[in-house]
Amino acid sequence: MSRDKSDIKPTEAELTLLNILWKMGPATVRQIHETVSQTQKTGYTTVLKILQIMHEKALVIRDESNRAHVYAPANSEMVTQSSLLKDLILKAFGGSTSKLVMRALDTSTSKEEIEDIRQLLNELEQQS
């Protein structure tokens, strides 16, 4: 049983770059580095190297037709979020999604957020 490409867990540094790509869309190393530099002091080649590794792991795809390669996420933000959640649910919540949700809710949620969530619950109930 080999692991599906889509559920490889990105490391912390990798997730940082994925977040940038999801927000910016396809980008070159330089663009990504410029963005990441706004909040961190990370060298250009560090960003390059991480992207190369991510490419090996198939976490990103890249267009090599121009000299400056253009990187893009291999998976959507949604798919990755689901994968990370699934992992956390298994390892810290005994596999129970509702336990995680309840912990998230009683930890920190504003009134507006609660309403948003109630809305979604209603929709889910319709479907079932």
Added chain:
Amino acid sequence: MSRDKSDIKPTEAELTLLNILWKMGPATVRQIHETVSQTQKTGYTTVLKILQIMHEKALVIRDESNRAHVYAPANSEMVTQSSLLKDLILKAFGGSTSKLVMRALDTSTSKEEIEDIRQLLNELEQQS
């Protein structure tokens, strides 16, 4: 700004041992190793070493009054779950708890779980 003891993020191996301790209560290395062995092929000294490291990090406390030290979690499961959630929310959900909750809900939740969650939402609404 130094990091609070209670929000040190346990590694994967550490979380495995914490899960056992939360379930079993205070236990010796041998007891923990026996339990972990039921699902993994991990050496005794590996478990010992990880517990020693966890003790240095203050993830566990230990009673050294007997030859076989007795280990116990330094923090409750709830506190640790909240800490892990907070971390994931920051790194993968742009800091939005409700985004995480909604992703969790639309990913995989049974009808019973949805009802449990609705119940909690009602209680939260009462308070606010």
Added chain:
DNA sequence: ATTATTATACGAATATAATCGTATGTTATA
């Protein structure tokens, strides 16, 4: 055309995590 700029590739250094063997000491048992 020469030089400066900009790109990738690659390897090495560093940090952390996870693994386990061996040394050493303590307790139980034969």
Added chain:
DNA sequence: TATAACATACGATTATATTCGTATAATAAT
């Protein structure tokens, strides 16, 4: 008492993640 069983401590090894310098090649500027 001698020896087997069991405990912690410690160091070494391996794996993975992160960092960045340097080599090399392509493009742009002078």
